[in-house]
Amino acid sequence: MRSFLIATGLAAVLAAVPAWAGIAPGDGFDVTRYRLALTPDIQNATVAGREIITLRATRDGVRQLRFSANALSIDAARLNGNSVTVTAQGDGLSFDLPAPLRAGHKVRLDLSYHGKPARGFARSGSALYTSYFACDWMVCVQNAFGDKAVFALALRINAGMDALSVGKRISRRAGPDGSEIQDWRAPRPYSSYLYGFAVGHFAHAEDHAGSARLSALSDVADAAELQRRFAETGEMVRFLEAKTGVALPVTRYTQLLVKGDEAQEAATYSVLGKDALPTTPGGPADDWAIIHELTHQWWGNLVTCATLRDFWLNEGITTFMTAAWKEHRYGRAAYDAELDVARARLDKARAKGFDKPLIWDGQYPSLGLRRAVQYSKGALFMDELRRTLGEQAFWAGLRRYTRTHAGGTVTSIDLERAMETASSRDLRTLFAQWVFAEVSNPAKRFSARGASPNPQ
Incomplete structure (x- = not known):
């Protein structure tokens, strides 16, 4: 009887331990591709969309896929076409698998969701942009820097608006209800904290550094101000190329100027607040944000x-x-x-x-x-x-x-x-x-x- 009581007591304790206990986001799998179709709402700072995650197990016996926690509502989740249960607890978002995965086994997790991200969404005048916390507006693993994955985004916006995202815009097409869908593709796999996008009405300025195109966008400055504030970016690129022996890792680098003091790198662009920049170029005490975020294209993004x-x-x-x-x-x-x-x-x-x-x-x-x-x-x-x-x-x-x-x-x-x-x-x-x-x-x-x- 005593052995029975001990055994049943132990079983009760084990049953009380949640399935996700001890499992960190990203444990047991490696993401190879994120493919998203998103509709952001600028006025309400919300997002809705569908996401397909392609991944492979890195060890035998993976019974759960755990991603970083966020405030999104998951409307549906399917693994290779079969419904799976999702649980938001602790520091993660967990998907229970119908059967354990073997090491090397590849699967596809298909999600649809909507909601208001708690972090990672910011407003600038009439624009909306993301910053660092990508796994708050999509499902991913925030701090698994070594898990680089391909990123593709179909961004649905109001017709006539401008957009920016990771990599290159490869197409734009008419969407439903007078909207436009822009398709963006990253040039190489990146860590998920480097994913992002921006939507608004932007002034544009263009420059170049060798064969690379340098773009500047803003909803709070005109083209002349953009040219003045980012006049030295080309020389910064040439300096960094000389010191690293590696050309600017992207064929087009964009700087998005917003209100406030933002200073954040993304995979192929940077977000910079007006308050983080010197009032006039050429002031060494305040001249740090532009070069710091540009430098991350080499150390942080590439390496x-x-x-x-x-x-x-x-x-x-x-x-x-x-x-x-x-x-x-x-x-x-x-x-x-x-x-x-x-x-x-x-x-x-x-x-x-x-x-x-x-x-x-x-x-x-x-x-x-x-x-x-x-x-x-x-x-x-x-x-x-x-x-x-x-x-x-x-x-x-x-x-x-x-x-x-x-x-x-x-x-x-x-x-x-x-x-x-x-x-x-x-x-x-x-x-x-x-x-x-x-x-x-x-x-x-x-x-x-x-x-x-x-x-x-």
Whole structure:
């Protein structure tokens, strides 16, 4: 009897544990394609549409597909044509499978939904644009940076309106009730936080950098103001191409100017608020947002950290390159001033008793402290590498790192290897101090960092 009571008690406990417990969004599968047909409502900041997700299992026994949570209402969900149950609990949106998947098994999840996203939708005058939280207006995995997927969007808008999305608009056609449908395709697989779109009536300005087209759009500025504010983008592109040895990774790069202080990269464009830009071009103290978001086309978008743990590779390198651009444009004093800003932010965090290695994956108490480490300390470490290795070896290492991993995902060990190869120096001690901190034994360091994923 006692054994029976124990067994039944254990069964009750297990039954009380939700099926999604311990399953993080993205566990057990890899998305290869997102295909969407969306109708955004600018006035009400809502969205409705259909989404088809193509994915494959990465291990045997996958019984549930778990995506990032959002506030959308799922109207229907079908897996390979069969209805599946969806549950919104905890930090995820879960789809229970009728049978477990085998490793390598490919399936198609077909969804329809509607709702008002809690994040990721913003208004600018008469326009609507998305920013960072893509998995609030679609179903995806927000922080699985290493899971790059093809993105295609059929965007239904009112006829006569303008639109912007990831990649290239490949067609436009008449839709129902006087609407227009624009079809957009990304040029390569991207991480889902880089997906986005904008809808409104926009002024246009055009420029070029070599064979790449540079576009500027805005609902709060005319063409003349756009040309004035983004006059230096072409020179920034040429600077970054020279430093990386890699051409601008997109054939058309667009900058969307909106109201407010927005500064956010997307896969093939950036969103920039008027308040984040200098009133007139040529002011080194305020000239950061344009170059920072442009730089993400290389580090972040083209070469992407595998997980949030190595997020400094996206943001620390970009923050450092912002300083490097200022040095190129305004002189060494501007470079030092930019790094002094980073140093002050890190010092402020240290004064609060908070300083972590660059790959620390614990819980940051605030966004400001996360940025103090991953942005500011990351930039200062890049400066330390530059001083240690010298100009030739440092820039050769950065070019090797960028070229080798273009289109793929990286961890910090990939940067260390590139810098060691370029300089013919052992950098284990330096990386241990800044990046891995408490991990000193070489074998343990490699284990802690893990093997680098293959480029996708």
